Amino acid sequence: MTILATEGLTKRFPRVTALDRLTVTAGSGVTGLVGANGAGKSTLIKILLGLLPPTEGSATVLGLNPATQALDIRRAVGYMPEHDCLPPDVSATEFTVHMAQMSGLPRSAARERAADTLRHVGLYEERYRPIGGYSTGMRQRVKLAQALVHDPQMVFLDEPTNGLDPQGRDEMLALIRRIGAEFGISVVVTSHLLGELERVCDHVIVIDGGRLLRSSSIGEFTQATQSITVEVEEGQQPLADRLTAAGQQVTVHGRLLTVAVASPGTFDIVRDAVCDLDLCLVRLEQGRHRIEDVFREEMANV
Numbered sequence: 001m002t003i004l005a006t007e008g009l010t011k012r013f014p015r016v017t018a019l020d021r022l023t024v025t026a027g028s029g030v031t032g033l034v035g036a037n038g039a040g041k042s043t044l045i046k047i048l049l050g051l052l053p054p055t056e057g058s059a060t061v062l063g064l065n066p067a068t069q070a071l072d073i074r075r076a077v078g079y080m081p082e083h084d085c086l087p088p089d090v091s092a093t094e095f096t097v098h099m100a101q102m103s104g105l106p107r108s109a110a111r112e113r114a115a116d117t118l119r120h121v122g123l124y125e126e127r128y129r130p131i132g133g134y135s136t137g138m139r140q141r142v143k144l145a146q147a148l149v150h151d152p153q154m155v156f157l158d159e160p161t162n163g164l165d166p167q168g169r170d171e172m173l174a175l176i177r178r179i180g181a182e183f184g185i186s187v188v189v190t191s192h193l194l195g196e197l198e199r200v201c202d203h204v205i206v207i208d209g210g211r212l213l214r215s216s217s218i219g220e221f222t223q224a225t226q227s228i229t230v231e232v233e234e235g236q237q238p239l240a241d242r243l244t245a246a247g248q249q250v251t252v253h254g255r256l257l258t259v260a261v262a263s264p265g266t267f268d269i270v271r272d273a274v275c276d277l278d279l280c281l282v283r284l285e286q287g288r289h290r291i292e293d294v295f296r297e298e299m300a301n302v
């Protein structure tokens with residue numbers, strides 16, 4: 001199911017073209033929107049929510065037109081903005097209940113939904129304290145809760161891991177995965193950190209300078225390469241020499257050897273060489289592209 005589609009979408013500000021004839025589609029699941037700062041990610045989300053008009057082109061979100069059906073879109077979609085926009089002097093509970101009521105829920109249902117949602121995002125006793133005293137991680141959770149409280153079909157999460165420490169990032173990424181997998185809510189999540197998206201997304205859209213660089217499933221990004229990575233505790237050079245003598249193409253990088261897969265027999269040749277030399281094998285795995293490497297290669301070709 002297509003959850004969003006754009007066709008020649010362009011947004012020109014007086015000094016900069018934030019989106020440049022962007023044509024892209026995304027389906028259900030978790031979609032990562034990647035690009036450096038200023039690539040146009042937030043502008044795209046704002047246009048899709050009907051908060052900004054495009055200069056040219058068109059878009060749909062859940063089959064709705066942001067230019068004419070923005071209210072319907074906002075009813076069906078949750079939005080976690082990038083920048084902090086929380087009132088400091090109310091509690092997470094009060095704020096989330098208020099946001100649920102703004103989305104049309106009656107007060108009692110809003111209270112119930114807010115309690116459930118705050119629990120899902122991992123805010124417990126703290127939810128009764130004023131937001132002003134919260135850590136960055138807690139504030140991000142409140143922003144996420146208000147995006148989910150009206151039970152949307154999809155959510156836009158703009159840089160949800162911004163400002164978080166490594167543990168906070170891991171927890172936020174796990175939450176995003178759960179939103180997509182357990183709650184069945186489609187997610188569009190932006191980040192300038194590719195490694196993060198690799199862990200949670202089904203599909204990745206890469207934009208740069210407002211233009212589409214690539215849109216593909218995570219599997220296509222990280223598909224297996226034709227190489228094997230071999231890690232041995234010591235004896236890398238003798239192993240490399242033995243494999244080279246056996247006609248394999250080998251490169252040594254410190255403790256690791258990369259062996260090009262010339263035929264299905266390459267794995268057996270590596271295994272036998274390690275055994276013959278009586279080496280301690282730590283790892284033998286098929287190489288995979290890392291999304292960051294793909295991105296770097298594509299940037300170099302632009």
Ligand SMILES: Nc1ncnc2c1ncn2[C@@H]1O[C@H](COP(=O)(O)OP(=O)(O)OP(=O)(O)O)[C@@H](O)[C@H]1O
Pocket residue numbers: 013014016017018035036037038039040041042043044082159
């Ligand atoms: N209201 C505005 N007026 C003028 N220029 C703008 C406006 N909003 C965004 N821009 C410019 O458009 C470009 C894209 O900005 P956008 O915020 O969409 O990027 P981004 O990919 O979300 O990056 P970031 O993560 O830094 O916000 C930038 O050059 C930005 O300065």
